[in-house]
Amino acid sequence: MDEAQRLATLRSLRAIGAPPGPAIEGAVRLAAHLMDCPIGLVTLIEDEIQWVKAVCGVDVCSMPRKDSFCVHALELPAHAVMVVEDATQDPRFVDNPNVTGSMNVRFYAGALLTASDGASLGALCVIDTKPRPRPNETLLDRLRDLARLVVGELERARADRLQRENQHMLAMVEGLSGVGHWRVDMMDQKVVWSDEVYAIHGLTRETYSPTFESALNFYPEADRAILSQHCERTMAGEGAFSVELSITRADGVKRRVVAKGAAELSLDGRSPAMFGVFQDVTDQREAMAVMERSRGRYKLLADHAADVIARVQLDGSSNYISPAIERLLGWTPTEMAGRSAAAFVHPEDRAQLDETFAEMGRGLDSATLEHRLLHRDGREVWGETRMQLIRDDAGRPVETVVVIRDISRRKSLETQLQLARAEAEAAATVKSEFLANMSHELRTPLTSIIGFTGLALEQDLPDAARSYIGRVDNAGRALLCTVNDILDFSKLEAGQVVIRPQPMDVVALSAATLELFTPQAGAKDLALTLDADPAPPVVADADRLRQIMLNLVGNAVKFTATGEVRLEVRWSPESERLRVAVHDTGAGIPADKLDRLFRRFSQVDGAQNKAVGGTGLGLAICKGLAEAMGGAIGAESVEGQGSVFWFDIPAPRAEREVAPATTPMAAAEVGGLKVLIADDHPANRELARAFLSGMGVEVEDAVDGLAAVECAGRTTYDVILMDMRMPGLGGREALKAIREGAGPNRLTPILAYTADAGEGLEADLRAEGFCGAVSKPVAAEALIRAVAEALQTKDFTA
Structure with a gap:
């Protein structure tokens, strides 16, 4: 060994x-x-x-x-x-x-x-x-x-x-299984019960000593006779017995038990003893009864449910399919017996089903599939199949419970929705292009109207002519405001307004905004007041903030005859939110008409608005911008005392200080520069030439993008002013051609001359290689300042 x-x-x-x-x-x-x-x-x-x-x-x-x-x-x-x-x-x-x-x-x-x-x-x-x-x-x-x-x-x-361990193990097994053992010595009628048999009878070894006769007394008379007969047959050599009977425990509780017995035969064929096992099966029988009732209810539910319910083996064969399958696919459960689930699935979707069954076999607990099924008449039916894995007591995958729902209608609606979405996206694209074209087509003639009337007003004119031209100028500017409102609102509705938060000085912005209304307020003897606490630089979209402030302050000045307009600015360090409120001492708004504010095309007092002008879109635009920045807007008013219009937006503290504004080159310093103006509208070229030539700038022009590229390829310019929308070759394409070419203007600053410059596109234009943007209609001062600043910037792509 x-x-x-x-x-x-x-x-x-x-x-x-x-x-x-x-x-x-x-x-x-x-x-x-x-x-x-x-x-x-x-x-x-x-x-x-x-x-x-x-x-x-x-x-x-x-x-x-x-x-x-x-x-x-x-x-x-x-x-x-x-x-x-x-x-x-x-x-x-x-x-x-x-x-x-x-x-x-x-x-x-x-x-x-x-x-x-x-x-x-x-x-x-x-x-x-x-x-x-x-x-x-x-x-x-x-x-x-x-x-x-x-x-x-x-x-x-x-x-x-080992014997003690076996006895202990036997006692533990009996306690866990609820199965006891017994033995009867037929020679002296001595009865031996295990602890579990005592427990089943509600007794203990200390309180009861069993005998064969006394043990029979726990059974009702009919069951007692049955047990006695089984014992006699077993002792007579007819083999073991197993019988289920009732007993009444010592405490009076009735239980169902299973008794099994066999005889110990001696060498001479006599039976000196009988032994067996004893089990209380009351709980099991009750559980089986509950399960049987549950099974009946489940079968009733499954047989009448609209969804198909099935039990499917991991190889795809079915144990049970509810009758709803006939409504779904035209086959009866009997006709489908013996055929795999894949046989009723569209060939193109079978691989997905096979892979899912394979994953279930590897332990995937649940899955949901959408696939096509084949109806008996050959048509396709869309189904949603939900699969739940069933495991045995050892945790091994056994089968899946499958619920199949007809989703053909939903799939049809999804297809229709996709088509509708595609149509909507196409319509949105068309609308976006239409807005861009409208912006260009409306603002381009306005550039000429406002620009040339401004130039004319600077001339020595007769009083009558000056009056007429002044009215044209006012009408042109009013028309520009109307166009801007309509285009802004259309872009908000189309979701095309982009919010670009940047570090900014909100107090300085508020002061500059309020200062713009000094002439209008002075004409009516109104007091303009800024009520702002010192605030650190915050992160917000300065252009959109200015646009809302201009609208609210402009309305307050417009509708206030006497008194004051106060711009209140508060920043909360706790919530990091900015609240701006415009207080006026105007006529106020009736309480029953406050709900008409911020609605598109809505005006509280049509007669008054007609007197001062307006599209009725200003407050609706303010509301859209405030909400686009994650904020809210509202108004309070007391008729005869005045109104307060406010908005509140998130404005987190800036991590860096706001860079001070660069001082632009003085207008006189643009003299001697050489500028190329590319625009397909002669009036726009002539207007820009008039503004720049008056400051000593040498101006050349190009009628379209292709001409601009040709000019840039042979002549050196200090600045190029490029219209964005030109036939043949647009402004972006012309810029790219100049930057990629070998001409003398690869590094020359190029300004975008566009009717869209005020729509938050300047950052995108800079990313494309422009050094800045000039908005149409353009004022002489703005154009000259843009040209001067273009010479100072290096923020463009060469």
């Missing part, structure tokens, strides 16, 4: 560390007495240590295996005895510490402890401190007998322990 098997047998005894017991201690003492030796030991040899199980004559409990005498006995046959007459003369032990040390071992005789499976566990040995001759065989046989006694005691202890 190899060492691993020997150690396994030794460890199965669990003898190391356990008390030796009287029998083993007596065997040690008897061996020492028989051999007339002062020391006796029972040793058990582990892989590294020799443990002493019992000892007399010396105080030792263990020693290293390499120092052991008994370990050498393990090399001998089973039940052998090893004798060392004088250890000092034996080469194996001459240097052993037990020989040279305090134990002073000289004589040793040890009988192997051989287990019933042949494993040598250790030895029963005697030791003397004096050399001795080999004992006679009679004494050695006595030593062997005592060794067998020790082994027998060790194995008996193991058997007792």
Whole structure:
């Protein structure tokens, strides 16, 4: 036997560390007495240590295996005895510490402890401190007998322990399973119950001693007769029985039980005893009844549900399909039996279904698929299939519960929706292009009207002519305001307004905005007041803030005859929100008409608005801009006392300071510059030429984008003014051609001359390579300032 098997047998005894017991201690003492030796030991040899199980004559409990005498006995046959007459003369032990040390071992005789499976566990040995001759065989046989006694005691202890463990395990199993066991000795009618049988009867061992007759009294009369008959047949040799009966427990509670029994037959064919098991199945029966009722309800639901319910194996075969399948696909459950689920799925969608079943087999708990099914008549039916994995008690995937819903109508609606969305997107694209064209087509003639009337007003004119031209100028500017309102509102409705938050000084912006209305307020003797607390730089869209402020302050000045207009600006460091309110001392708004504010094309007092002008879109635009910035807008008013219009937007503190505005080159410094103007409208070119030539600028013009590229390829310019919308080659394409060409103007600043410049597009234009933008209609001062600033900027792509 190899060492691993020997150690396994030794460890199965669990003898190391356990008390030796009287029998083993007596065997040690008897061996020492028989051999007339002062020391006796029972040793058990582990892989590294020799443990002493019992000892007399010396105080030792263990020693290293390499120092052991008994370990050498393990090399001998089973039940052998090893004798060392004088250890000092034996080469194996001459240097052993037990020989040279305090134990002073000289004589040793040890009988192997051989287990019933042949494993040598250790030895029963005697030791003397004096050399001795080999004992006679009679004494050695006595030593062997005592060794067998020790082994027998060790194995008996193991058997007792295993029996106790088995009994404990049986009790635990009975407690967990609810199954007890019983035995009846037919010779003396003695009845033995396990603890679980007592528990099923509501009794304990201390309060009741069962007999065959008294045990029958727990059953009703009919069941008692049935049980007695089964017992008699079994005792007569007709075989085992199993029967379900009722009992009334000691506490009066009725239970359902299953009793099983068999006979123990003796050699002469008689039955000296009967044994069996006993189980309370009341809860199981109640659960089965509940399950059966639930199954009935489930079947009723499944059979009448609009959705198809099925149980599908992981290979695609079905255990159950509800009758709704006939309404969905025209097949009956019987006709579908034996066919896989994939057979009823559109060929193009079968791979998706197969992959899902494979994932379910790998442990995917649930899945939802949308795929096409094949109807009996050949048409396609869209279905939504929801799959839920079912596992067995060990957690292994078994099958899936499948619910299939007809989504053909939904898919049809989705298709219609996609078409409608595509049409809407196309319409939005058309509308966007229309707005861009309108912006260009409306503002381009206004550029000429406002620009040339401005130039004319600077001339020495007769009073009547000056009056007429002044009226044209006013009408043109009013028309520009109307056009701007309509285009702004259209862009808001189309969702084309982009909010570009930047660090800004809100107090400086408010002051500059309010200053623009000084002439109008002065003409009516109105006080303009800025009420603003010092505030740090915040992050917001300055252009959109200015647009709302201009509208609200402009309305307040327009509709206030006497008193004041106050612009109140507050920034909250706690909420990091900006609140702006415009207070006026005008006529106020009736309470029943406040709800008409901020509506498109709505005016509270048509007559008054007609007198001062306006489209009725200003407040609607303000509302759209405030909401686009994540804020809100509102108004309060008391008729006869005035109104307050306010808006509130998020404005987080800026992480960096606002860069101070660069000082533009003085207008006089543009003299001597050479500028190319590219625009397909002669009036626009002539107007720009008039503005710039008057400041000493040399101007050349190009009638379209292609002409602009040709001019830029042969002549050097200081600045190029490029119209964005020109036939043939537009402004963007012309810019790209100039930048990528080899001409002298690859690095020349190019300004976008556009009717859209005020629509938040300047940042995009700069990203495309323009150094800035000039908005149409353009004022002389704005054009000259833009040209001067273009010479200072390097923020464009070469």
